[in-house]
Amino acid sequence: MTERITNWAGNVVFGAKSVHRPTSVDEVRRLVSSGGPLRVLGSGHSFNRMADTTGGLISLASLPRVFEISANRRSVRVDGGVRYGELAPLLQAEGLALHNTASLPHISVAGAIATATHGSGVLNANLATAVSSIELVTGTGELVTLNRDKPDFSGAVVHLGALGVITALTLDVQPTFDIRQYVYDDIPRASIADSLLDMLADGYSVSLFTDWTGLDANMAWLKRRADDPMSGDWFGAHPADGPRHPVPGMPAANSTEQGGVPGPWHARLPHFRMEFTPSAGEELQSEFHVARSDAPAAIDAIATIRAEVAPVLQVCEIRSIAADDLWLSPNYERDSVALHFTWIADTDAVLPVVGAVQEQLAPLAARPHWGKVFTTAPADLRTLFPRLTDFAALAASFDPAGVFRNEWLDAVLGLDA
Known part of the structure; x- marks a missing residue:
């Protein structure tokens, strides 16, 4: 029987025929190379059909945890399945911090980045702005790395799951603060x-x-x-x-x-404690x-x-x-x-x-x-987000066969017209 998977709130029951929980990047590459449709499921904290698919859902929660602080202690490399509530105490133990957090520490880092999730503060940009490098498996199964010096980097960070599977990210960090x-x-x-x-x-x-x-x-x-x-x-x-x-x-x-x-x-920037799961469903x-x-x-x-x-x-x-x-x-x-x-x-x-x-x-x-x-x-989205057409072209270059496409994404990108 097909596993029944819902989003955080339970208002979306995913139409996936299968759920994959790879335990290595190589396994992710094999899954993608076998063809779609596929979508990546983070912590499920979305309230629409962004992550839905008629094919396979990929959860990255079982990837090996990665926590690598750079030599200059200004960045940290993490895996694509880690949640903020798991990452934050590790950084704190090293005397380091992110610039901000969302209200919930329960959400996955990669999922929050993909959707431009944010905290608050007139001087604080959204969480995705901390990303200095992303490693992803594209629609062809290739593993690529994009850094801030790449011309398409600003288009690839907030990616709605359209470019591939984020297997690792590098985030800016700073000295811890109270x-x-x-x-x-x-x-x-x-x-x-x-x-x-x-x-x-x-x-x-x-x-x-x-x-x-x-x-x-x-x-x-x-x-x-x-x-x-x-x-x-x-x-x-x-x-x-x-x-x-x-x-x-x-x-x-x-x-x-x-x-x-x-x-x-x-322990203060989120509104909620990690040990509780507020409002689910x-x-x-x-x-x-x-x-x-x-x-x-x-x-x-x-x-x-x-x-x-x-x-x-x-x-x-x-x-x-x-x-x-x-x-x-x-x-x-x-x-x-x-x-x-x-x-x-x-x-x-x-x-x-x-x-x-x-x-x-x-x-x-x-x-x-x-x-x-x-x-x-x-049509209004293309007006509100002036680079949306450019992003559609970028998505096509990373995923030419449409492995990561779904009905929701086609509508957003204007590809269902």
Whole structure:
């Protein structure tokens, strides 16, 4: 019987006929050389059919772990199956750190890179910008290495699984650092209207959370360097009287430590602890990125439809991300603010609201996060991501027979017209 595999949320049941768990790079090459269709499955933390296939799914979780620090201690080479929550303690033990993390440490490094997943911070670009080298098995079964000095490197890092199987990556690292995390309750709408961009810049990483039942924000999560503590009120908000979970009403036990207690970067920058698995199967997610200067207008736009949004929303997170030069990054050549929607687990109820959100944000050229729920038309994607046509050509050169193609990717690349 075919193994039943779903994504993280369970809203996608993959149509794969087989699931492969190679234990070596040579085995990956043999699998690819035998032909497709194939797709690579990371930690499954996507909410659409990006990783779906009618052929075989490849999980890299069983590859031998690779952890090689460079001689100058400015980079680390890791395997394509490692998760951030596994990598971070190894780096910390060596006195090293990544520049940022996502909210969840449970996700795979290669999968996060492929979709331009990010954390927060006006000076922090997305996680893929830490990549200095990728090693991948292309659609022909060839093992190739791409470095930053290659002309197509900026097109190959955020790759949606279209170029091949990432078997190893090299990431920039820096000396470890400590972070203090603070939570503030009830941020007034007037403060958001007057000072949103100042709020988002007031820390190493800053997130605002709202359930859109009102115009005030429920909470602000500020992550500051340990040598930059804070006290007192914040833009009219008051310090939380205890630990919080990002979703109102959920237990705070699976959230990272708050209250300004200093701790290593990897224990504060994520919102959730590695030893817990939050929200699996209980949510859908969408996210849209606008230019940072358009963030106040984006919030005003969503406020006009909050009566539609709130009934199907668990929480909305507002974060800022620095610009980059990666072709398929939602932050390509523009500093951005992302509005991330965690919806209830009801696709039929959520999809019309996603459409309404997209309609409201369309005048602001909002770019979707590739791994989330969105219904943006392929023609509009080519406008929003100006290098998408170039990427389609790059994908064809790495995978001429379409081994890694699927219906979702064909639609994104405009190849199903």
